[in-house]
Amino acid sequence: MILPIVAYGDPVLRKESEAIGKDYEGLDTLISNMWETMYNANGVGLAAPQIGLAIRLFLVDTSPFADDEELTEGERKQLDGFKKVFINAHMLEETGTSWAFNEGCLSIPDIREDITRKDTITLRYMDEAFNEYKETFDGLLARVIQHEYDHIQGVLFTDKVSSLKKRLLKGKLANISKGKIEVDYKMRFPLLKKGR
Secondary structure, eight states: OOOOEEOTTOGGGGSOOBOOOTTOTTHHHHHHHHHHHHHHTTOSEEEGGGGTOOBSEEEEEOGGGGGOTTSOHHHHHHHTTOEEEEEEEEEEEEEEEEEEEEEEETTEEEEEEEEEEEEEEEEEEEOTTOOEEEEEEEHHHHHHHHHHHHHHTTOOGGGGSOHHHHHHHHHHHHHHHTTOSOOSSOEEOTTOOTTO
16 A cells, blocks of 8 residues: 655654564564555655554665666666665664765655765664674675665754755745645645645
8 A cells, every 4th residue: 555755844854753563563564565665656665654654664775776877787786676674773883985876765755865875884783583693794795775764863854964954955845844836646745735
């Protein structure tokens, strides 16, 4: 089932998410619905807060990036077929070189900005069967994971832009909250006036 994606301005996007256990009701169905929702919106990642749930769950499928001609063969190979569920993730380390990359977000449509992040991360997380992992990721893979991880921490990519850029984006962000935007996937807008 395709779920509505929560738009910028909804308080759930600002909450630090709670850990969940194996007994979380309907988890398999939720994960399946999240995959369907993400693919319907042409995303490469989706976090539970983006569908209105403040729980430590996100998923990533970087396969669409594998077609990028500008990437090296090794980078394309790393991204192709990388499809993973992350439950109760905790960032252990962010290291390496800082680099900028143009990011967007399904909760903040039509806004893209260059965001600087470290190129290597180490994460502790569980998969959908609650097997625990400690894993290091780098490059574009690390970036996608960092973006989704930020969601479960209550952080948005627009928080990482300069104060000048934030002022320039203020009107656009307000319009997104009010639903004054065209999107081709289901969304829930926190400030949408009913009956318009």
